[in-house]
Amino acid sequence: MVQQDLAEGRVTEVVTRFPPEPNGYLHIGHAKSIYLNFGIARQFGGRCNLRMDDTNPAKEDVEYVDAIMADVKWLIAGWADHCLALKPVGRTPEERDIEGRRDFYLAPVMPGQGRDGAWEPFYASDYFEPLYEYALELIRKGKAYVCDHTPEEVDRMRGAPHHPGQESAYRNRSVAENLDLFERMRAGEFPDGARTLRAKIDMSSPNVWLRDPVLYRIRHAPHHHTGDRWCIYPMYDFAHGLSDYIEGVTHSLCTLEFEVHRPLYEWILEALDLPRAHPRQREFARLNMTHTVMSKRKLLRLVQEGHVQGWDDPRMPTIAGMRRRGYPAEAIRDFCERIRVGKRENMVQVQLLEHCVREDLNRRAPRAFAVLRPLRVVIENYPEGQVEDIEAVNNPEDAAMGTRLVPFSRVIYIEQDDFREVPPPKYYRLSPGKEVRLRYAYLITCTEVVKDPETGEVTEVRAHYDPATRGGDTPDGRKVKATLHWVSAAHAVDAEVRLYDTLFQVEDPEDVPEGEDFTSSLNPRSLEILRGCKLEPSLAMAAPGDRYQFERLGYFYVDPDDSRPGAPVFNRTVTLKDSWARIQKKQGQG
RNA sequence: UGCCGAGUGGUGUAACGGUAACACAGCAGACUUUGGAUCUGUUGUUCCAGGUUCGAAUCCUGGCUCGGCAGCCA
Numbered sequence: 001m002v003q004q005d006l007a008e009g010r011v012t013e014v015v016t017r018f019p020p021e022p023n024g025y026l027h028i029g030h031a032k033s034i035y036l037n038f039g040i041a042r043q044f045g046g047r048c049n050l051r052m053d054d055t056n057p058a059k060e061d062v063e064y065v066d067a068i069m070a071d072v073k074w075l076i077a078g079w080a081d082h083c084l085a086l087k088p089v090g091r092t093p094e095e096r097d098i099e100g101r102r103d104f105y106l107a108p109v110m111p112g113q114g115r116d117g118a119w120e121p122f123y124a125s126d127y128f129e130p131l132y133e134y135a136l137e138l139i140r141k142g143k144a145y146v147c148d149h150t151p152e153e154v155d156r157m158r159g160a161p162h163h164p165g166q167e168s169a170y171r172n173r174s175v176a177e178n179l180d181l182f183e184r185m186r187a188g189e190f191p192d193g194a195r196t197l198r199a200k201i202d203m204s205s206p207n208v209w210l211r212d213p214v215l216y217r218i219r220h221a222p223h224h225h226t227g228d229r230w231c232i233y234p235m236y237d238f239a240h241g242l243s244d245y246i247e248g249v250t251h252s253l254c255t256l257e258f259e260v261h262r263p264l265y266e267w268i269l270e271a272l273d274l275p276r277a278h279p280r281q282r283e284f285a286r287l288n289m290t291h292t293v294m295s296k297r298k299l300l301r302l303v304q305e306g307h308v309q310g311w312d313d314p315r316m317p318t319i320a321g322m323r324r325r326g327y328p329a330e331a332i333r334d335f336c337e338r339i340r341v342g343k344r345e346n347m348v349q350v351q352l353l354e355h356c357v358r359e360d361l362n363r364r365a366p367r368a369f370a371v372l373r374p375l376r377v378v379i380e381n382y383p384e385g386q387v388e389d390i391e392a393v394n395n396p397e398d399a400a401m402g403t404r405l406v407p408f409s410r411v412i413y414i415e416q417d418d419f420r421e422v423p424p425p426k427y428y429r430l431s432p433g434k435e436v437r438l439r440y441a442y443l444i445t446c447t448e449v450v451k452d453p454e455t456g457e458v459t460e461v462r463a464h465y466d467p468a469t470r471g472g473d474t475p476d477g478r479k480v481k482a483t484l485h486w487v488s489a490a491h492a493v494d495a496e497v498r499l500y501d502t503l504f505q506v507e508d509p510e511d512v513p514e515g516e517d518f519t520s521s522l523n524p525r526s527l528e529i530l531r532g533c534k535l536e537p538s539l540a541m542a543a544p545g546d547r548y549q550f551e552r553l554g555y556f557y558v559d560p561d562d563s564r565p566g567a568p569v570f571n572r573t574v575t576l577k578d579s580w581a582r583i584q585k586k587q588g589q590g
Numbered sequence: 591u592g593c594c595g596a597g598u599g600g601u602g603u604a605a606c607g608g609u610a611a612c613a614c615a616g617c618a619g620a621c622u623u624u625g626g627a628u629c630u631g632u633u634g635u636u637c638c639a640g641g642u643u644c645g646a647a648u649c650c651u652g653g654c655u656c657g658g659c660a661g662c663c664a
Contacts, residue, residue: 155662160660162591352602396624
């Protein structure tokens with residue numbers, strides 16, 4: 001469609017916009033919209049305005065404005081920064097004259113245009129004055145009127161989809177009376193809900209949004225951006241299309257539920273006889289993903305009821321949550337690219353997102369050794385007090401990332417999962433009498449199991465090493481199936497590691513039995529905090545925001561808030577694919 | 591029920607009226623000093639019924655199913 005508009009000469013430049021309401025944090029569904037809107041701007045050499053759609057003072061807050069700005073910038077960084085259009089702080093639309101017709105326009109500021117001053121996103125609330133003028137104009141044209149019915153009356157009189165509504169008793173007030181009343185609404189003469197400004201369209205339209213929709217309502221409430229300057233606020237339908245117009249937006253892309261609003265969007269623009277080209281609204285399907293919820297209302301509940309620790313909890317599908325979990329922006333964009341956009345209801349599997357994350361991280365994350373649930377292994381024939389520096393590859397996918405030295409000694413930790421006293425079928429790892437490779441180090445054979453006499457729990461494993469296998473090679477060509485990661489006990493750094501799983505244990509949390517809601521399918525094991533994890537010493541100084549692959553375990557991200565030098569905290573971004581887990585699962589079923 | 595929209599493998603998407611394809615997931619195998627990665631192979635798809643046509647996922651008619659809409663929310 002964009003291509004067609006360009007070809008037909010309807011537009012000469014492409015301007016899109018991303019218009020969140022600052023009443024919550026952005027989630028992965030918004031990421032899809034950002035990717036779409038910025039992607040189109042990028043593809044056609046245009047721009048994308050970041051605009052706060054803030055016409056409802058009751059729900060909105062500056063905290064959200066700041067978070068939204070940060071999330072958008074983070075997500076498009078290095079990709080579409082040059083398309084992000086902002087405006088100077090405090091600037092409002094300029095009034096001008098186009099061939100004798102009055103017009104309002106607000107020009108953007110693009111990166112590179114000396115953008116080092118104070119810039120801010122666009123705000124629908126910056127257009128309250130022009131919007132008010134437009135409303136006056138509608139009244140003068142006899143296309144809007146002040147209505148005194150109560151909300152309940154309006155509701156009742158709207159009718160039902162299959163039968164027409166009833167006209168307001170105030171529908172045919174004179175222009176002068178309407179003008180007077182509307183001005184007094186603005187002046188604050190009436191209490192909340194006493195009157196509204198309504199468009200005069202068609203009470204019998206099959207589209208209920210055309211049955212004289214409310215354009216303005218009275219709300220004596222301070223607004224996060226305009227303070228107490230206003231006590232009447234425009235409704236979405238009135239504000240949105242005109243905001244698009246004021247900003248010179250050419251393509252206004254929104255989700256499917258606004259499809260029925262499109263006739264109203266167009267009606268408003270046409271009724272005003274505007275001098276410039278009209279923006280065009282088109283719709284696409286919002287994103288749904290398995291094992292999570294996507295509505296801001298539900299996400300807010302998760303935050304308020306303490307099911308998560310905040311909007312940026314790594315289990316949340318928010319952009320901030322994913323960032324804190326360690327998802328790279330590139331991977332999220334790749335995901336948005338792969339799901340494409342359509343008009344079909346959809347439920348994308350989280351596995352696809354995780355795949356994108358793994359693919360990205362596999363290429364760039366340096367490898368390291370970390371033992372999450374340590375089991376002591378004493379190598380009895382290794383000289384006491386001896387320490388060897390073992391060379392380890394930083395990233396087998398990228399030789400340029402080089403190697404590092406990891407200390408090896410007589411007492412090491414391995415993963416509890418990597419030892420079984422009684423190995424199940426197909427279990428290749430360590431068990432009594434079995435030989436395994438310690439990655440980059442030596443082959444060891446388990447000689448003895450030490451147990452707690454009380455509980456019977458395995459507390460230590462004793463082993464012998466083969467000095468001829470240094471580096472992990474077998475001079476005699478013998479094969480060992482398993483290679484384990486390890487950490488030298490004397491050199492280990494203690495760390496906290498947070499393991500995350502899906503927030504909900506079912507694919508569709510909305511699909512619950514009668515009388516229950518989505519919180520009943522919350523996953524009780526979505527967060528597991530491990531303390532006393534043993535890391536290789538090079539990780540002691542891991543910096544916030546660093547990403548690693550802990551070999552054989554997954555990708556981990558240094559928590560930006562809680563990690564300290566010498567006492568690192570890692571968040572598990574995503575596990576590695578685990579075919580042993582799959583075998584176990586199958587065995588469990590079979 | 592009125593209006594609007596959408597129906598293609600398990601999931602998400604492609605396909606000027608001309609061999610139904612791609613990715614993820616699955617399965618099987620190869621390789622492997624990560625049971626990772628990689629590579630190879632493979633299972634499985636056009637909502638239904640008519641019609642137009644040499645030929646239909648695509649066009650037409652009818653039906654079915656799913657979603658959205660009756661906030662002074664966005």
